[in-house]
Amino acid sequence: MFEGLGHLFAAFETFANFTTVFNVCWATLVGITIGALPGLTATMGVALLTTLTYKMAPEQAILVLISCYVGAIYGGSRSAILLNIPGTPANAATTMDGFPLAKAGRAGEAMGLATTSSMIGTFIGIFFLAIIAPALAEIALDFQSYEYFWLAIFGIVIAGQMCSFDDALKGWIAGFLGLFVAMIGQEGIHAEERFVFGWSELSGGIALIPALVGTFGVAEILTVMRNRAAELATSVVDHVVPRLSDLWHYKRTIVRSGIIGTAVGIIPGVGEDIGAWISYAAARRASKERDQFGKGSKEGLCAAETGNNAAIPGAIIPALTLAVPGSAPAAVLLAAMLIHGLRPGPMIMIESPDFVFQVVWMVAMATLAMGIFGILLTRPLLKILKVPRERLMPVVFVLCVIGPYAITLRLFDIYVTLFFGVLGFILREMKYPMAPLVLGVILGDILDKSLRRALVLADGDLTPFFFRPISAVLWITTALVILSAIPGVQRAAARVFGWNKA
Amino acid sequence: MQARPLARADLITGVILVVFGIAAFAESWGMPRLEERSINPWTAPGLVPGLLGIIIALLGLVLALRSAFAGAFGPQVPLDDDTPEERRAASRRLALCSVLCFIYAVVLVGHIPFWLATLLFVFVFIVSFEWQRDEAWPMRARKLAIAALIAVLAAGFIPYMFETLFLVRLP
Structure with missing residues (x-):
């Protein structure tokens, strides 16, 4: 406990300088802008900034990326409220009540509530980040190859299930395709080349940043340019500082959403959008004014915005302690940490305990900046939403092309970005979720090495896979998730437990 | 079974995934087992991609069968109400x-x-x-x-x- 406090203060000293304040301010502002613009997502923003910050000192680079991440998830609420288009997928639930409020002439009030809810949500998540991350890292020290194998499978199955509400099959297909992509190139045990077909540039494998920029950047540009242009609900903004009475009135909803958001964030690959939806659904179920949900309920708006921002620190927890990201932007963050020579994983509390607490401060500083900018810059941000997509997207595409190139200086990575852009666009059009695909690309290496090492350790015996305690929890949960997605099982369960469809 | 949107596209995707999965398995099966380096056979490079190939083929098969019974051969349900x-x-x-x-x-x-x-x-x-x-x-x-x-x-x-x-x- 006191050791943790010591690390917390030591971590603060790292950031007590002007450079930190400057970096937090500009990166949060960039994040809010990226999030506010439909078509520019948090994942894309963090991925592009990774390419722009890789020459910075590691702590400052990660600080910039986290600030952008926090800003973008919040910034998406602006377009959700004013355009009825979520700026990032995380703000989809915000449109449900944010847009009706804006149409009723209460856009400022909605944006103010979104700002404070996002801040409170992130602070709830930060609290759990500071408590859970060190504990989870300690538990993860007991993980052996068996547990890592099941963790990879569990991540893909649960992300596939939760990211695609009504069609888990497509989520699993996306996840296993992602795992397969990670098999391309030299494997990690014998350095044997796989699926290279004599193409030397493939022997290094598919790098994560080009794949992510393609899937979340290029694919998004194609989607935005294909769709019709959106129109602002209003250009007039009422008061943006929320009433404390509103926040106090919804205190239970906000705390509940914060806890749900953080918990959902911790689940591998599931992320902010699901955090918001589950928080929203839970708030509606518990609300006394549930008939107002979807028609401009302030409680619904608070739940969605608290839930998605609380998922940010939640998603960072497994990224730091297990090297398994909780969301797509956290996946980029994980890749950035590796690029900067940091080693997330179970050893982090032994090798660099200060870093975990530095991350706590990073998220806290970004949250403060987000709140201040969110309240002060309401009207300038309104102008950003008026920038036509035709003028913005070509510049974004230039960054999508040159960003991945800048890391490795290989034209091949530009082609990888394009390939994943087209693949991501096609899969998205056919309703395949992208988060499990990305998670698969990250978990592929862990799955590959863990399964083979575990089989060597057990000499081909499968019993340790099923009877070690943590393994058992993971495989039983995985099996239950798969079973729960089968329509016949759902019907049988409904009959047995007397659930009705509503 | 009720007709699903994208049923025909899902059927085609399912078939592509089955072919892809089988091809991935075949390629993995043919990968060097590195016996000359006396490695443990459980660490053969083709093991995991081969298993993934089988899983992808199975998932593709389920997708194709589900689509076939959900209107893949009939008139398609539109995804949006655009003109x-x-x-x-x-x-x-x-x-x-x-x-x-x-x-x-x-x-x-x-x-x-x-x-x-x-x-x-x-x-x-x-x-x-x-x-x-x-x-x-x-x-x-x-x-x-x-x-x-x-x-x-x-x-x-x-x-x-x-x-x-x-x-x-x-x-």
Whole structure:
């Protein structure tokens, strides 16, 4: 406990300088802008900034990326409220009540509530980040190859299930395709080349940043340019500082959403959008004014915005302690940490305990900046939403092309970005979720090495896979998730437990 | 079973996944087992990709069978309520965007100076999407000027940022 406090203060000293304040301010502002613009997502923003910050000192680079991440998830609420288009997928639930409020002439009030809810949500998540991350890292020290194998499978199955509400099959297909992509190139045990077909540039494998920029950047540009242009609900903004009475009135909803958001964030690959939806659904179920949900309920708006921002620190927890990201932007963050020579994983509390607490401060500083900018810059941000997509997207595409190139200086990575852009666009059009695909690309290496090492350790015996305690929890949960997605099982369960469809 | 949207597309995808999964398994099966290096057979490089190939093929099979029973061979359920004219306009925008992006990333970048490629791409992209046949010339000239300004700024600032600040040699 006191050791943790010591690390917390030591971590603060790292950031007590002007450079930190400057970096937090500009990166949060960039994040809010990226999030506010439909078509520019948090994942894309963090991925592009990774390419722009890789020459910075590691702590400052990660600080910039986290600030952008926090800003973008919040910034998406602006377009959700004013355009009825979520700026990032995380703000989809915000449109449900944010847009009706804006149409009723209460856009400022909605944006103010979104700002404070996002801040409170992130602070709830930060609290759990500071408590859970060190504990989870300690538990993860007991993980052996068996547990890592099941963790990879569990991540893909649960992300596939939760990211695609009504069609888990497509989520699993996306996840296993992602795992397969990670098999391309030299494997990690014998350095044997796989699926290279004599193409030397493939022997290094598919790098994560080009794949992510393609899937979340290029694919998004194609989607935005294909769709019709959106129109602002209003250009007039009422008061943006929320009433404390509103926040106090919804205190239970906000705390509940914060806890749900953080918990959902911790689940591998599931992320902010699901955090918001589950928080929203839970708030509606518990609300006394549930008939107002979807028609401009302030409680619904608070739940969605608290839930998605609380998922940010939640998603960072497994990224730091297990090297398994909780969301797509956290996946980029994980890749950035590796690029900067940091080693997330179970050893982090032994090798660099200060870093975990530095991350706590990073998220806290970004949250403060987000709140201040969110309240002060309401009207300038309104102008950003008026920038036509035709003028913005070509510049974004230039960054999508040159960003991945800048890391490795290989034209091949530009082609990888394009390939994943087209693949991501096609899969998205056919309703395949992208988060499990990305998670698969990250978990592929862990799955590959863990399964083979575990089989060597057990000499081909499968019993340790099923009877070690943590393994058992993971495989039983995985099996239950798969079973729960089968329509016949759902019907049988409904009959047995007397659930009705509503 | 109720007809699903995208049933026919899912059927085709399912078949592609089955073929892909089997091909991946076959390729993995044929990978070197490295017996000459006396490695433990459980660490053979083809083990995990082979298993993934089987799983992908099985998932593809389930997808194909489900689609076959959910209206893949009948009339398709539309995904949205757009009119045919709106769909054609969306397809035109998508095609234009794809072609311009492809030309920039594959044909121009790496073959002409990066700043010039960016200047041309940004200008042509904006003009192509903002061009309207029945527009008055003063308005058109204004749009062309804005496109040129954005293109010049992008072609100047982005290469400066990467080359001078991050010391990256651009293609």
